[in-house]
Amino acid sequence: MQQFGPGEFLFFENDVATDAHFLLSGQLKIVRETEDGQEVILRLIRAGEMFGGAGGWGAATYPATAVALDQARVFRLPVQEFARLAGHYPQFALAVIEELGLRLREAESRIRELQVERVERRIARTLLRLANKIGHKTDRGIQIDLPQSRQHLAELSGATLSTVSRVLSEWDRQGLILAGRERVTIVRPHELVVIAEDTVESDLG
Amino acid sequence: MQQFGPGEFLFFENDVATDAHFLLSGQLKIVRETEDGQEVILRLIRAGEMFGGAGGWGAATYPATAVALDQARVFRLPVQEFARLAGHYPQFALAVIEELGLRLREAESRIRELQVERVERRIARTLLRLANKIGHKTDRGIQIDLPQSRQHLAELSGATLSTVSRVLSEWDRQGLILAGRERVTIVRPHELVVIAEDTVESDLG
């Protein structure tokens, strides 16, 4: 059981993967970095979620780095223990299998998006996902609070900070969202969905 | 147990996921398509590999489409059976967990690449991966045989057919590879690795 403050690292990519982790409270991100400092966010983790468990499924070292976004309390389970649980309790093993399957499908969706969708649409999708995951209702709409939100949105959707800022400004002007500091409020979710999906039902009668 | 010829579909995205599959011989691809026909290859499958098993880890429908690239023999295992195996034989469950973990790590690497690497480097990486997976040694180098190779390379690396063709032509001119019809032979793997990795060891001493 451990505590971390905003910006602190829980473990680094390539560290020996000794434990599986469970986030009890707070929020953190799982990232990969390039040597030149460019960062890609693989997942955002909320309270209740498991992370950094790759040691439990065959990785010798952590494949990514974990960084706390605010005050985070973490429970750590040694991988030997994890393996023992999976070997003895079929229900646990099946739960792990389902969890991994889900994450794999999500990852493959993201690959597809990065490969064929344009930036604006990827940002829209990222916003909607975030709304689902960490959004909360206010009288103005669904509010997403995220430190360094532009930067993080960029790293989640595969764009640059500048582009995200530009796109959000435009949407703000159109009244789809309210772009605030370390905050985005979705005012008209439906129109965002249109941008995110927009199956151009071409008239091929 | 079933047989398929080149271009035939084994199952489609969104079909009810009734079976897990094992490829006994031949080669096939797992793809996602957009409504406008753009295709993304998620995996290439060789003899001995498992695929289309998402039903076994919580998906109601197949999350992608499977297409045979040549003559393919396939063994199908009903998902109920799959779940029974995983529930009764811890070794099987653990093997599935490791397999999923591996694929998840691979998928996340690809996300990182798509997000931060330029096309040329992605193509180099894709070639090297393919060399590992389906390459075979000849007197000229490591040869990769793949129908519609430029198109497939494009869909694997997140580029267009034209761009792949251009890049391969250039590498051919430089003598790194031999670009042939439905075939690429890697002549100087090391130089490809340099392009793929190229950690600009900047002189910060």
Added chain:
DNA sequence: CGTGTAATTGAGTAGGGTCAACGTGAGTGG
């Protein structure tokens, strides 16, 4: 030798990245 699919190559363009200057809002200390 003809035909169809695969691949090459060129010209033109634009989406979005880079770089840089400038605003702005939330804490902090006097």
Added chain:
DNA sequence: CCACTCACGTTGACCCTACTCAATTACACG
């Protein structure tokens, strides 16, 4: 309580990578 400061965010100008569209060439097969 106000001003200062720093991190966060916005915006503009420029440019380059890689896409689009399209014409042409090469190869393998019957």
